[in-house]
Amino acid sequence: MRVYDYAISGDRITVRVPETDEDLRAFEAWYRVASKRGPIALDTETTGLDIFSAGYRLRTVQFGDRHTAWVIHYERGGRFQHAVRAALEWIDELLIHNAPFDWCVVDRHVGVPIERLAPKTTDTRLKAGLIDPRQPQEGGRGTGLKPLSAWYVDPKAPDTQGDLTSVFRSLGLTKATGWAGIPLDHPTYNLYAGLDVILTARLNPCLDAELSALGVRSKLVRFEHEIARICAVMQRMGMILDTEYTRALNDRLGFEASHYESLALRYGVTNVNAPAQIREALLGMGEEWSKDEVTANGALKVDKAVLHRFADLDFQTGARLNLRTPNPLAEAIIKSKRAGKWRSTYTQTFLDVVDADGRVHPFINSMQARTARMSVTRPALQTLPSSDQMIRRCLLAEEGHVMVSTDFKAVELRVLAALADVKRMKEAIRAGEDLHSFTARLVFGPDFTPKHRKISKGIAFGKVYGGGAATIQRQTGAPMEEVRRALAAYDRLYPEIRRASARWQREAYETGLVHVSVTGRQLPLDRDRMYAVVNYACQSAARDCLGQSLLHLEEAGLLDYMRLPIHDEVLCSVPAKEATDFAREIERCMTFDLYGVPIEAEAEVGKRSWGSLYGASE
Numbered sequence: 001m002r003v004y005d006y007a008i009s010g011d012r013i014t015v016r017v018p019e020t021d022e023d024l025r026a027f028e029a030w031y032r033v034a035s036k037r038g039p040i041a042l043d044t045e046t047t048g049l050d051i052f053s054a055g056y057r058l059r060t061v062q063f064g065d066r067h068t069a070w071v072i073h074y075e076r077g078g079r080f081q082h083a084v085r086a087a088l089e090w091i092d093e094l095l096i097h098n099a100p101f102d103w104c105v106v107d108r109h110v111g112v113p114i115e116r117l118a119p120k121t122t123d124t125r126l127k128a129g130l131i132d133p134r135q136p137q138e139g140g141r142g143t144g145l146k147p148l149s150a151w152y153v154d155p156k157a158p159d160t161q162g163d164l165t166s167v168f169r170s171l172g173l174t175k176a177t178g179w180a181g182i183p184l185d186h187p188t189y190n191l192y193a194g195l196d197v198i199l200t201a202r203l204n205p206c207l208d209a210e211l212s213a214l215g216v217r218s219k220l221v222r223f224e225h226e227i228a229r230i231c232a233v234m235q236r237m238g239m240i241l242d243t244e245y246t247r248a249l250n251d252r253l254g255f256e257a258s259h260y261e262s263l264a265l266r267y268g269v270t271n272v273n274a275p276a277q278i279r280e281a282l283l284g285m286g287e288e289w290s291k292d293e294v295t296a297n298g299a300l301k302v303d304k305a306v307l308h309r310f311a312d313l314d315f316q317t318g319a320r321l322n323l324r325t326p327n328p329l330a331e332a333i334i335k336s337k338r339a340g341k342w343r344s345t346y347t348q349t350f351l352d353v354v355d356a357d358g359r360v361h362p363f364i365n366s367m368q369a370r371t372a373r374m375s376v377t378r379p380a381l382q383t384l385p386s387s388d389q390m391i392r393r394c395l396l397a398e399e400g401h402v403m404v405s406t407d408f409k410a411v412e413l414r415v416l417a418a419l420a421d422v423k424r425m426k427e428a429i430r431a432g433e434d435l436h437s438f439t440a441r442l443v444f445g446p447d448f449t450p451k452h453r454k455i456s457k458g459i460a461f462g463k464v465y466g467g468g469a470a471t472i473q474r475q476t477g478a479p480m481e482e483v484r485r486a487l488a489a490y491d492r493l494y495p496e497i498r499r500a501s502a503r504w505q506r507e508a509y510e511t512g513l514v515h516v517s518v519t520g521r522q523l524p525l526d527r528d529r530m531y532a533v534v535n536y537a538c539q540s541a542a543r544d545c546l547g548q549s550l551l552h553l554e555e556a557g558l559l560d561y562m563r564l565p566i567h568d569e570v571l572c573s574v575p576a577k578e579a580t581d582f583a584r585e586i587e588r589c590m591t592f593d594l595y596g597v598p599i600e601a602e603a604e605v606g607k608r609s610w611g612s613l614y615g616a617s618e
Contacts, residue, residue: 001026004191008198009154015069015194017185024083027063027070031087034065039093039122039204041065041197044105045189047180049363050378051104052238052355058109059184063087064197071193073184074110081110088112092120097145097200099123099225100232100366107236114236118229124148124200126224126367127207130216133370134524149199152206157199160192217520224367227547230554231364231374231565238361239563239573240396241354242609246347249390253343260336267329272336278302281329282310292470305474307334315475317387323477346391349379360395364565366547371539372521374546374565382566393611393618397573404579405613406586406603408545408568410435412464415541416534418597419518420500424493426597436460443489451476455483459490463497466535497534504533519544542568545592545599552589558582571610579605 002017018024034040045060059075061084072087073080088110096102099121103114125143134140141151149157167188168178182189211221264272267281279302287310293301308315310330312323318334320326354360368375376382384391397403408414413435417425428438439456440448458472467475473483491498508515508525515523515533521544523536546565553562553570561582564571570590574582583603590601606613 002185002187002190004187004194006191006195008157008195008202011067013067013069013195013198015071015191015198017071017073017190017194018080018083021079024079027072027083028086030068030070031063031091034068035091035093038065039095039201040091041095041200041204042102043096043193043196043200044102045179045193046105048176049101050353051101051108052359052361053353054356056109057180058105059179060190060193061106061110062193062197063091064194064201066198066201069194069197071190075184084110085112088117094121095200095204096121096123097196097203098125100228100235100364103229103232104236104361114229114232118225118232121225122204123225123228124203124207126228127204127211127221129367129372130221130224131207131210131214131522132524133367133372133522138370139526140524145196145199145203148203148207153199153202158192158195160196164188164192214522215520216522220520223519223544223547224372227550228366230550230559230562231366233559234562234564235361235364237560237563238355238359239610240398241350241358241360242394242396243351243354243358246350246394249394250343250347250351253339253347256339257336257343260332260339263332264329264336267332269329269333272333275299275302278329278333282327285327285329287327287330304334317385321477342391346379346384347394350394353378362564369539371523371536371543373539373543373567376564376566381564387614389611389614389616391611392614393609393616395610397608397610400576401573402576402579402608403606403610403613404572404574404583404586404603405606405610406570406572406583406590406601408542408590409600409602411542411545411568411599412538413460414597414599415538415545415594416464416497418595419537419541420496421595422494422496429597439490439493442493443486451478454478455486456490459483459487463490464535464538466529466532501531501534504537505530508533517541517544541594545594546570548592549590549601552592553586556585556589558586558589 001019001023004015006013006015018027031040041064043062044058047057047059050056057075061072061074063070072084074084094117103117106112106117107114128143128148132140136142136147141147146157146159146161164178165175168175168182171182173181261272269277269281271277279300282302289300293306295301305315307330310327311334312321312326313319313334314321350360362376362381363378365375365377414429416422417429425435428435436453436457439460440453443456444452454476455478458476462468462472469480469483469487473480504515508530513525513527515525515536517523517537517540519541521540523540525533546568549570550565553559558572561572561574562570563573570586572582572586583605587601587603592599604613607618609616609618612618
C-alpha cells in the first residue's frame with residue numbers, strides 16, 4: 001500500500017493507493033464503514049475530455065471522505081476494476097464535483113449506468129452554481145473545485161490540476177499528452193487524485209450551509225440534478241455523424257479559407273486576423289468609418305459589423321443588402337475567417353471526437369451561463385448561425401428516423417409579459433397575435449411595413465437582452481431618429497416593462513446586488529449594468545421553462561428520442577412513420593402556463609439530417 005500524508009485546514013489527511021489483494025480488502029472494509037457515516041466522494045482520472053473517442057482510457061477511480069482517500073488504479077485491470085465496481089454497487093450516497101463528466105466516464109468505461117449513479121449523486125458544482133453562478137473573471141468565486149476549496153475549505157488548498165501541469169513538463173509531456181502519459185504510480189499524480197475527493201467531501205457541507213442561509217429551495221437543487229441527469233443521458237446517446245459528408249465539407253472549408261486568404265493578399269493583407277493590416281488596406285481603398293465605429297483607444301474598428309457594412313452584407317444572415325458597392329477585401333476577409341472558424345470549430349472537431357460507432361457526443365453543460373442557460377461544447381453547436389444548414393447537415397437521425405425540432409414561440413417575450421405583467425402584450429399573446437406585428441401596428445399604424453416590424457422586433461429583443469438605441473440601429477439599419485421615436489412609443493405602449501425593471505433593480509440593491517428569479521435562482525448583477533436585470537430575469541426563467549419541458553418529455557417516455565437542447569429548442573430523432581404523432585406529443589410536453597401567459601412550442605418535422613430543417617435537401 002502506498003500512503004501519502006498531507007494537511008488540509010490543519011487536519012492530517014491520508015491518501016492510500018492499494019497494490020495488493022490485502023490492500024483492496026482494506027479498501028472494502030473502509031467504504032463499508034465510511035458509507036454509514038455519510039456520502040462518499042467520487043472522482044476519476046482519465047486520458048482527456050473526449051470520453052467516447054477511440055483510445056480513451058479510464059486510469060484511476062478515487063473514493064474519499066473528509067480525512068481519507070483511496071486511489072484505485074483501474075487501468076491495471078482485473079481485481080482493481082472489480083474493487084471499483086463492488087464499491088459503486090455498495091455505496092448509497094455519492095458526492096461528485098461536475099457529476100455529468102464522471103457519470104459518463106463510469107457508464108462508458110466501468111459499465112455502471114448513469115441511471116444507477118445519478119439517483120444517489122450530489123453534485124457540488126451544481127450547488128456552487130446555485131450560490132453564485134459567476135466565474136472569477138466576472139467577480140464570482142467560480143465553480144471549479146480549486147477556487148471553491150480555497151474559499152470554503154483552505155486558502156492554501158492546492159491547484160491539483162494546475163500543479164500537475166508543471167509535473168507534465170518535467171516529464172517532457174504537454175498538458176494535452178500529460179494525462180495519458182504520466183506514470184500511473186507517480187507520487188504527485190496519486191496524491192492530487194486523492195486530494196480532490198477529500199476536498200469535495202469537505203466542500204459539500206459548506207455549500208449546504210450557504211444554500212440554507214440564502215434560502216435556496218431544496219426543490220431547485222433537485223431540479224438541477226434531474227436536468228443534469230437528462231442531459232448526461234442525451235450526451236451518452238450522441239448523434240450519428242455523416243462521416244463522408246463531413247470529411248468532404250472539412251476539405252472544402254479548408255480550400256475556401258486558403259482561397260479567400262489569397263484574395264486578401266492581393267490587397268496587402270498577409271494575415272486576415274491582423275486588424276492593423278486590414279485597417280490600413282481598407283483606408284487605402286477609400287473606406288470611411290462612422291463616428292461610433294471606433295475602439296475605446298481611438299482605433300478604427302475592423303470587427304464583424306464594420307466588415308459586413310463594407311461588404312454590403314447583412315450582419316445576421318450574410319445576405320446581399322444592395323445598399324452600396326461591395327468591398328472585395330472586406331468580403332474576402334469575412335469568408336476566409338468564417339471558413340477557417342467553421343472548419344476548426346465544427347467539422348474538424350466532429351472528425352476528432354467521433355467514436356468507433358460513428359457517433360459524436362457533444363458535451364451538454366446543463367447550467368452554464370450566469371442565467372443558467374445551457375451550453376453545448378465539443379463542438380459548440382449553440383453558436384451556429386440560426387440560418388446554417390451546412391454544418392447541421394453533418395448530424396443524422398437514427399436509421400429509419402427523421403429529425404424533429406421543437407422550439408418555443410417567442411419565449412423570452414412571453415416570459416417578459418408574464419413576469420412584468422405586461423397587459424397589452426398578454427392580450428396579444430392570448431389572441432394568437434404575432435407580437436412584433438402587433439407592436440408595429442400600434443407604433444407605426446395599420447399600414448406598417450416589414451421594416452417597421454424589424455424595428456419593433458429589434459426593440460423587443462433590446463429590452464430583453466439589454467441593447468440600446470445604437471445596437472438596435474446597427475441591427476435594423478433604420479435611422480437613429482426613427483429608432484428613438486419607436487423606443488419612446490414602445491415604452492408608452494408597454495409601461496409595465498420599465499416599472500418592472502425599476503422595481504427589480506431596487507429590490508436587488510436591497511439584497512446585495514442579487515436578483516432572485518421566479519424559481520428562486522440567485523442572479524448577481526454588476527453595479528454598472530443594473531439594467532441587465534430584465535435580461536437575467538427573462539433568460540433565467542426561459543431556461544427553466546426549457547428545463548421543465550425536458551422533465552415533461554422524460555415523463556412522457558421520450559428521453560430515448562431526445563438528442564440536444566439548443567437555446568429554446570429540443571432536437572429529437574423519431575421514427576419516420578410516426579413523426580407527426582411524436583411531434584404533436586413533444587409540443588404538448590413543451591406547452592404550459594406561466595402566470596397566465598401560455599408558453600407554447602411548435603414542432604417541425606424534417607428529413608434525416610438536422611440540416612434538413614434549415615433547407616438541406618436530405
